[in-house]
Amino acid sequence: MIIGLTGGIATGKSTASHILSEQGIPIIDADLIAREVVMPGKEAYQKIVAFFGEKILQEDNTLNRTKLGEIIFNNAEKRLRLNEIVHPAVREEMKNQAEHHLNTGSKIVIMDIPLLFESKLTHMVEETWLIYASPEIQLKRLMERNGYTEEQALSRIHSQMPIDDKKALADVVISNNGTKIELEEKLINQIKRL
Numbered sequence: 001m002i003i004g005l006t007g008g009i010a011t012g013k014s015t016a017s018h019i020l021s022e023q024g025i026p027i028i029d030a031d032l033i034a035r036e037v038v039m040p041g042k043e044a045y046q047k048i049v050a051f052f053g054e055k056i057l058q059e060d061n062t063l064n065r066t067k068l069g070e071i072i073f074n075n076a077e078k079r080l081r082l083n084e085i086v087h088p089a090v091r092e093e094m095k096n097q098a099e100h101h102l103n104t105g106s107k108i109v110i111m112d113i114p115l116l117f118e119s120k121l122t123h124m125v126e127e128t129w130l131i132y133a134s135p136e137i138q139l140k141r142l143m144e145r146n147g148y149t150e151e152q153a154l155s156r157i158h159s160q161m162p163i164d165d166k167k168a169l170a171d172v173v174i175s176n177n178g179t180k181i182e183l184e185e186k187l188i189n190q191i192k193r194l
């Protein structure tokens with residue numbers, strides 16, 4: 001069974017994935033794969049440099065993620081272009097990893113996909129879980145975790161489907177407005193249900 005774990009930026013997907021991983025469940029992390037497929041030498045890397053220019057590179061030729069983020073979280077057209085470059089490679093690697101886990105005895109696999117609904121990837125999973133935090137808590141956690149100003153945080157939040165809209169699309173809504181312990185209890189209950 002493949003579960004699609006999603007949420008909004010900073011609502012707690014990684015925290016939830018970490019808890020589930022401690023329960024022995026394999027996690028396939030789209031953010032992590034999205035970092036790997038843009039390493040120098042990869043096809044997506046070449047396409048990004050060709051489109052955005054060398055100004056988005058650091059001295060060691062790896063991507064300057066802060067710079068690229070400032071561009072794409074403030075420009076929907078450029079964000080779509082980056083998504084078109086990066087997402088196909090991410091999807092392929094996610095599928096490969098899921099196949100590997102299911103072929104080697106795992107009964108449940110979690111795919112942590114921030115843009116599960118935006119990118120219409122629900123066909124890749126059998127059930128969708130939304131890690132939900134209220135817009136106020138989401139903004140506060142994002143500003144604290146990344147040291148962003150309110151403006152920087154909101155530009156990222158507004159690059160995604162509003163978290164309250166995702167609620168209507170998810171099979172299971174797991175509220176993460178409380179403590180991490182409470183989140184852990186809810187996740188363990190979901191695992192027991194399966």
Ligand SMILES: CC(C)(COP(=O)(O)OP(=O)(O)OC[C@H]1O[C@@H](n2cnc3c(N)ncnc32)[C@H](O)[C@@H]1O)[C@@H](O)C(=O)NCCC(=O)NCCS
Binds near residue numbers: 064066072079082159
């Ligand atoms: C723009 C980039 C370089 C900024 O890197 P940075 O290290 O600052 O952020 P990181 O990758 O850790 O992402 C943090 C969060 O931002 C959100 N986010 C990332 N990319 C996008 C996007 N294209 N649209 C909306 N939200 C996004 C997600 O919630 C993600 O969890 C990077 O996010 C990126 O390459 N994005 C495009 C690939 C992508 O869509 N990744 C997300 C899932 S595959």
Ligand SMILES: Nc1ncnc2c1ncn2[C@@H]1O[C@H](COP(=O)(O)OP(=O)(O)OP(=O)(O)O)[C@@H](O)[C@H]1O
Binds near residue numbers: 008178
């Ligand atoms: N229940 C909680 N109580 C307090 N802080 C929390 C809770 N859950 C998560 N956090 C904190 O909120 C921040 C965002 O959580 P996390 O990194 O798990 O979000 P995410 O959804 O994976 O974000 P991204 O979309 O950027 O990958 C982190 O600093 C995390 O420690």
